[in-house]
Amino acid sequence: MKIFSVKKEIIENKKISAGCYRITFESRKIACMAKPGQFLHIKCSDTYDPLLRRPISIHSVENNVIEILYKVVGRGTGLLSEKSCGDSIDVMGPLGNGFDYQSLVTCHLSPILVGGGIGIAPLYFLARKLVEKYSNVTVLIGADAKHNILCVDKLKKLGCRVKVSTNDGSTGINGTVVNLLKKELSPENVKLKIFACGPIPMLKQINRLVSVYNVSSQVSLEKRMACGIGACMGCIIKVKNGYKRVCKDGPVFDIKEVIWEDL
Amino acid sequence: MKQLSLDVNIAGIKMKNPVMTASGTFGYGLEYSQLIDIENFGAIVTKTVTLEPRIGNPQPRIVETASGMLNSIGLQNPGAKIFIKEKLPKLKEYEVPIIANISGRNETDFVKLAGLLKDIGLSGLELNISCPNVEHSGLFAQNADTTYKLVNKVRKVTGLPLIVKLTPNVTDVTLIAGAAEDGGADAISLINTLIGMSIDIQTKKPKLANVVGGLSGPAVKPVALRMVYEASKKVSIPVIGMGGIVTSDDAIEFLLAGASAVALGTVNFVNPNTCCEIIDGIKIYMRDNKFNKISDITGRVK
Ligand SMILES: Cc1cc2nc3c(=O)[nH]c(=O)nc-3n(C[C@H](O)[C@H](O)[C@H](O)COP(=O)(O)OP(=O)(O)OC[C@H]3O[C@@H](n4cnc5c(N)ncnc54)[C@H](O)[C@@H]3O)c2cc1C
Ligand SMILES: Cc1cc2nc3c(=O)[nH]c(=O)nc-3n(C[C@H](O)[C@H](O)[C@H](O)COP(=O)(O)O)c2cc1C
Ligand code: FES
Numbered sequence: 001m002k003i004f005s006v007k008k009e010i011i012e013n014k015k016i017s018a019g020c021y022r023i024t025f026e027s028r029k030i031a032c033m034a035k036p037g038q039f040l041h042i043k044c045s046d047t048y049d050p051l052l053r054r055p056i057s058i059h060s061v062e063n064n065v066i067e068i069l070y071k072v073v074g075r076g077t078g079l080l081s082e083k084s085c086g087d088s089i090d091v092m093g094p095l096g097n098g099f100d101y102q103s104l105v106t107c108h109l110s111p112i113l114v115g116g117g118i119g120i121a122p123l124y125f126l127a128r129k130l131v132e133k134y135s136n137v138t139v140l141i142g143a144d145a146k147h148n149i150l151c152v153d154k155l156k157k158l159g160c161r162v163k164v165s166t167n168d169g170s171t172g173i174n175g176t177v178v179n180l181l182k183k184e185l186s187p188e189n190v191k192l193k194i195f196a197c198g199p200i201p202m203l204k205q206i207n208r209l210v211s212v213y214n215v216s217s218q219v220s221l222e223k224r225m226a227c228g229i230g231a232c233m234g235c236i237i238k239v240k241n242g243y244k245r246v247c248k249d250g251p252v253f254d255i256k257e258v259i260w261e262d263l
Numbered sequence: 264m265k266q267l268s269l270d271v272n273i274a275g276i277k278m279k280n281p282v283m284t285a286s287g288t289f290g291y292g293l294e295y296s297q298l299i300d301i302e303n304f305g306a307i308v309t310k311t312v313t314l315e316p317r318i319g320n321p322q323p324r325i326v327e328t329a330s331g332m333l334n335s336i337g338l339q340n341p342g343a344k345i346f347i348k349e350k351l352p353k354l355k356e357y358e359v360p361i362i363a364n365i366s367g368r369n370e371t372d373f374v375k376l377a378g379l380l381k382d383i384g385l386s387g388l389e390l391n392i393s394c395p396n397v398e399h400s401g402l403f404a405q406n407a408d409t410t411y412k413l414v415n416k417v418r419k420v421t422g423l424p425l426i427v428k429l430t431p432n433v434t435d436v437t438l439i440a441g442a443a444e445d446g447g448a449d450a451i452s453l454i455n456t457l458i459g460m461s462i463d464i465q466t467k468k469p470k471l472a473n474v475v476g477g478l479s480g481p482a483v484k485p486v487a488l489r490m491v492y493e494a495s496k497k498v499s500i501p502v503i504g505m506g507g508i509v510t511s512d513d514a515i516e517f518l519l520a521g522a523s524a525v526a527l528g529t530v531n532f533v534n535p536n537t538c539c540e541i542i543d544g545i546k547i548y549m550r551d552n553k554f555n556k557i558s559d560i561t562g563r564v565k
Contacts, residue, residue, distance in 0.1 A: 003298040005535055046507060048481045049330045051533060171335060226325050227532045229298065231290035233339045234325040243318060249292065
């Protein structure tokens with residue numbers, strides 16, 4: 001496995017909804033290696049303040065063009081949002097393990113992707129890969145309100161079955177994405193595999209839900225990172241048999257392996 | 264024009280350039296080998312190894328601060344056995360001197376570790392004495408007497424070049440530097456991190472689970488430089504300077520202040536290619552200033 005550190009010209013940095021942006025740039029090297037669920041470690045400032053890179057998932061790879069989708073929550077992502085077409089972006093990657101979707105065929109499982117808020121970012125890349133092989137890809141998207149529901153049209157365009165929920169009912173069902181997931185699960189239908197990314201409370205609820213139905217599930221987790229490459233031990237989480245690094249052993253984990261009380 | 268020479272000899276450790284890694288920021292070299300040519304470094308200093316595995320501190324372990332970061336990793340490491348059996352053999356495939364950084368709770372731990380790490384292909388040992396001494400209060404490195412005794416004991420059991428790493432969290436670093444030299448150190452390195460803190464004003468809780476942590480990165484450079492300057496005037500053994508280095512100018516400042524080599528820590532997280540950039544910068548500086556070798560720069564501050 002090879003990791004690259006590159007500076008590339010931004011092709012586009014587009015505001016796609018309030019506080020959410022999408023950057024596109026070209027990198028043949030990263031594009032060749034990238035797998036859904038992996039992330040890039042991005043230097044947001046041209047100075048040493050803020051100092052550390054920020055982990056952002058790979059949202060899409062097409063030909064050699066890479067997309068990231070991010071939400072402005074602080075200084076780093078704020079600086080990123082101010083970059084314009086033609087500015088350079090300093091990225092390291094691809095990093096992390098990525099989703100394991102190879103076993104779907106052999107086990108005859110149907111994929112259900114569950115994204116909360118900006119958690120949809122890595123799932124779109126996964127959906128793109130999945131529709132190459134499967135006709136039955138379901139994507140459940142939840143957010144607080146309509147303007148934070150992202151990617152619906154382009155997921156539908158891929159041929160995915162898309163269901164939406166909002167906490168305020170401004171679009172889709174009134175409730176959470178976990179409510180949507182509940183409807184998909186039944187004791188008769190355990191031939192599913194769930195891929196989830198979103199806030200910790202959402203993932204915890206999914207964990208409780210799938211432990212009832214015993215559905216195979218993978219989750220993408222977040223921790224604050226320094227190196228992003230597995231060297232500093234800054235991003236560890238507790239798992240069943242010890243500790244793992246989110247940046248190197250994750251960010252994708254089997255839902256059963258995670259010690260949820262510790263998150 | 265005379266050929267520029269970047270190689271240095273630190274206490275018998277022959278390095279092709281004076282740029283090393285700082286312990287704990289480069290793991291055991293293996294992760295970074297997927298990204299950069301780790302042989303570019305003059306030497307690789309490993310993450311601290313302890314006798315037994317350590318699980319480290321609870322999360323959160325890192326917090327960003329103005330031009331720096333706080334960490335409370337808590338010396339998480341797999342222990343000496345796994346280091347020797349699994350990590351070191353892979354690291355030894357690279358043509359670069361390897362220095363094991365070791366730590367312990369008491370003198371016995373350090374002595375046992377130094378014994379275990381003999382004759383296995385290491386180029387040197389660095390003692391991380393910025394750790395609590397469980398038999399006395401405070402850190403080893405905060406007391407000249409405990410520093411002297413510890414270094415002296417380890418000195419007796421190892422023939423490897425011995426580097427003693429000092430903490431900046433002391434009133435007078437020259438006293439500890441002197442004690443390390445008297446105890447038999449072949450070189451000293453400094454600084455380790457500065458103890459700091461950060462509070463989330465909304466939750467009113469410390470941002471680190473451990474409450475306090477070690478500050479590193481550009482924010483600490485002036486303090487580190489001052490301490491390297493003071494310590495190198497005190498001792499006659501080589502000094503390895505570190506703390507906030509990000510550019511070749513920073514590295515040259517440390518050399519001028521009295522360092523014979525420098526180490527890169529936090530900057531590895533930010534720009535893993537910094538080593539090469541610094542080496543190029545030092546070369547240009549040497550050419551411009553008609554220095555032929557690194558030792559011509561060391562201590563040349565006026
Ligand atoms: C593997 C991985 C993939 C990610 N992918 C994406 C993505 O595709 N799109 C996206 O928008 N975001 C993503 N994130 C989250 C993103 O990294 C953070 O939002 C970003 O680092 C915030 O930086 P900032 O400087 O803007 O905010 P800061 O100023 O650093 O922080 C703003 C607020 O967020 C909190 N915070 C920041 N980072 C974290 C964290 N990792 N965990 C918990 N709290 C945190 C801070 O405490 C603070 O309250 C990902 C994170 C990880 C670990
Ligand atoms: C995440 C992190 C982990 C560290 N772990 C160790 C360690 O295990 N042993 C040690 O002696 N120093 C450790 N250090 C200290 C560094 O080696 C170095 O002394 C310090 O960070 C100052 O240099 P810098 O500003 O270039 O990072 C660590 C520093 C950081 C940032
Ligand atoms: S961020 Fe350094 S080990 Fe994960």
